[in-house]
Amino acid sequence: MFMFGKNTVYWLAWVALTGGLVAFFLLRLFAENPEEDKTVFLPGHTSDGHYQIELACNACHTGPYADRDAMQQACEGCHGAALKEAKDDHPKSKFTDPRNADRIAVLDARYCVTCHVEHRPEITGAMGVTVPADVCYLCHADIAEDRPSHEGMAFDTCASAGCHNFHDNRALYEDFLVKHMDEAATDIEGRLLQANLRDIVEQLPDYPLDQHPLNPVDLAAQQWPAEVTVSEEITADWLASGHAASGVGCNGCHVATEDGEWLESPSHEVCASCHRGETDGFLAGRHGMRLDVEKIGQTLPAMQPASARLPMKSTAGAELSCQSCHGAHRYDTVAAPVEACLSCHDDEHSKAYEQSPHAALWLAEQQGEAEAGSGVSCASCHMPRFDRDYFWGTFTHNQVQHNQSANLRPNEKMIREVCLNCHGLPFTLDALADPQLIQNNFSTPPTVHVDSVDLARERAAPGT
């Protein structure tokens, strides 16, 4: 017969508490609702790059028993193309070569996670990832034999001094430094790439030119369901847009499915039917990564400025979509690159933009006082146009890079596609290495000096 002892209450409480905890965790773990808060399972603060998708555990871990190779596939699924674009100096294939077996026994560079450990904020660096301090030294300890100028340099200064990157050295390699070492700080003749979609659209694969021939369309030819209210503001915005000038009427976006259903709020996938490259960039970048169901393997709610780690204005809009920046119907290419950014972003760098020399140039261009491409907007640096090759250079599309990561951290990524359009390399290296300039949006001369150009100059032309 069951007897109540003096500890029975404690035992019952323990069983109840344990059962409750198990139920709590199981319900969260297997919840169908993707919005269910699973942050309780996070083993630590997620890096800035992955923060937005931290609730999609399987995006990286791929499954409960996923091994390192599966995780590597997940890394490459999102970051592989960018590494190729960056002409990665240390591709995986370099380390799968058996002759480097002794090296990978020390540092297994076949796997991203060897250097970049997630959920470890205490060792995550300013560039947003963890990196072993001696990563270069492990293979290049004898560099001073080839480069006497490197004698005595500390083992952890290769990257931190602004001279080298492990993956992307497109603007840092020695011959490039020599080629650009005598450039002036600023080239006032410098111009940024301009839109050329109209010029190359006939060659673009998958652009639905048959549905939207590049002829202007007028309001009289447009149709919409009787229950839909179309204001004068909407029609005026649309008539002034590139869409109306390029054969894209109401049904081009609002009736995008085969069944002819009217879509009240067309998604980014509708935009992608004409702007695939831009949409892919959006889905890979900070504004749209939560919506890339294919890559993260589940549906997450769209990012909201209020959820961002960066300071945002309290008046910032709700969920991010293409329309958040481009404005439905209006698709104003002048407002998007500055006004849209500053309507949300409220950090010191953003707040300093309007007083910067870049902003003055942008204003002059918009007021018709300066040539096209001479102004510098927020997007000029963070979402610049780049000449995307099609068919190995058969033609190029000056596409806007909607993936901010392509030009964010390390900021040397910006050098070739952004800064060198108007600035010399020595000035650029110094400016990007100066935290004060980043804070004041490049409004004062650099106070930091990176030695790499001097070292390259000394080797190329000693004593000059």
Next chain:
Amino acid sequence: MKHLKKATLAMGLSTALVLPALVLGDVSDEAKFSPKQMTDWLHLVMSSDRTVYTRLIVNRLQNKEKVIKASEHFEDDKALVLPAQMFRFGAEMVGEQTDDFSYSLLSEWPINKQNAPRTEVEKAGLAYIAANKGENYYATEELGGTTYFTAVYADMAVAPACVSCHNDHKDTPRSDFKLGDVMGGVVIRVPL
């Protein structure tokens, strides 16, 4: 034309014999070819393609017709890819797609020091092919817990462009190469 015919024959042979052995390896337990045969054929294709590119593309267009230069920084300089780079890019692409074999271009006098011999077999092989012109070097070695059949083939200066580029490069440790010299070696590995 003689070289072109050789190259075509080599590519045909390799396609007919080597690739089925690699691709269909899982469906047959019988070893069709020895590792030595396989590496010899692979090298024949590699060296033929490499020679054709060096002579008919780089040497002809750069040195003879002076139409375009070849440069290590071929994109920035709007130039041809160097023969050694073309070879390495191919090796990297193979490395991305299979572990069934790997290859690299090494030298006792490398412009990039990372391409100096590292393993004992690489060191012995490169020394052997330099000292015994016309001969190859074969050995087995264990790397990272796997045993490999490793073959080392001489890489010769087949065109004036090879000699001038290497002799004049600011990072070269040797500046007296002549046409026909052994400049390095192709190392092909097959896991056993």
